Amino acid sequence: DGGITQSPKYLFRKEGQNVTLSCEQNLNHDAMYWYRQDPGQGLRLIYYSQIVNDFQKGDIAEGYSVSREKKESFPLTVTSAQKNPTAFYLCASRWTGANVLTFGAGSRLTVL
Amino acid sequence: AQTVTQSQPEMSVQEAETVTLSCTYDTSESDYYLFWYKQPPSRQMILVIRQEAYKQQNATENRFSVNFQKAAKSFSLKISDSQLGDAAMYFCAYRSDPQGGSEKLVFGKGTKLTVNP
Numbered sequence: 044d045g046g047i048t049q050s051p052k053y054l055f056r057k058e059g060q061n062v063t064l065s066c067e068q069n070l071n072h073d074a075m076y077w078y079r080q081d082p083g084q085g086l087r088l089i090y091y092s093q094i095v096n097d098f099q100k101g102d103i104a105e106g107y108s109v110s111r112e113k114k115e116s117f118p119l120t121v122t123s124a125q126k127n128p129t130a131f132y133l134c135a136s137r138w139t140g141a142n143v144l145t146f147g148a149g150s151r152l153t154v155l
Numbered sequence: 156a157q158t159v160t161q162s163q164p165e166m167s168v169q170e171a172e173t174v175t176l177s178c179t180y181d182t183s184e185s186d187y188y189l190f191w192y193k194q195p196p197s198r199q200m201i202l203v204i205r206q207e208a209y210k211q212q213n214a215t216e217n218r219f220s221v222n223f224q225k226a227a228k229s230f231s232l233k234i235s236d237s238q239l240g241d242a243a244m245y246f247c248a249y250r251s252d253p254q255g256g257s258e259k260l261v262f263g264k265g266t267k268l269t270v271n272p
Contacts, residue, residue, distance in 0.1 A: 076260075083164075083264060084264055085159070085246060085262030085263050085264045085265060086246070086260075086262040087262075088259050088260070091259075101259065102259075131198065133200065135200075142188045142205065142250055143190070143202055143205060144200075144202075144260060146199065146200035146201075148197070148198065148199050149198050149199070
């Protein structure tokens with residue numbers, strides 16, 4: 044079945060450590076996105092990529108980094124520079140020409 | 156910048172009844188897209204319904220329909236014959252026309268819907 048796979052589902056990190064969240068899609072979608080969700084908040088865009096080897100900052104990119112070396116993959120690194128990294132992270136993708144995003148099941152990051 | 160406002164943090168409805176969730180947005184654009192997404196306890200975001208701004212006819216998907224008022228910048232979601240499985244967070248979202256607008260999908264803060272048996 045086609046879809047988006049995010050891993051790990053739950054992740055714990057000590058302060059000062061970098062952590063990478065995986066996002067893989069087999070939908071042949073061109074665009075991929077990372078959103079952050081906090082309690083009582085809507086989703087906020089961290090980074091997005093429309094093509095391989097290219098990506099743009101969203102509204103809250105500080106403390107995060109991404110790469111897009113393959114069309115199927117868009118990993119997100121939460122660096123130690125991110126002041127409040129505990130959150131739920133959602134990856135999404137979209138086929139060029141469509142307006143609808145398909146979401147993964149999310150990753151919950153907790154900083155201890 | 157576009158903003159999306161959901162004024163009802165929580166709503167409740169009796170099973171089999173009808174409920175309407177509110178959404179307003181602010182934009183200076185004439186072409187755009189609006190969406191309602193559902194996030195059940197599993198936290199998987201699921202598209203419920205979408206509306207193109209250039210279409211006057213309100214979108215309908217089975218028990219879900221919208222009341223799109225472009226001049227008022229209002230986009231409410233009506234759920235008819237509510238079912239227990241409808242219990243979830245509902246997010247309203249806005250996207251600019253892809254020809255010249257932002258790539259970004261702007262979300263409201265969500266409305267938590269409880270369905271009472």
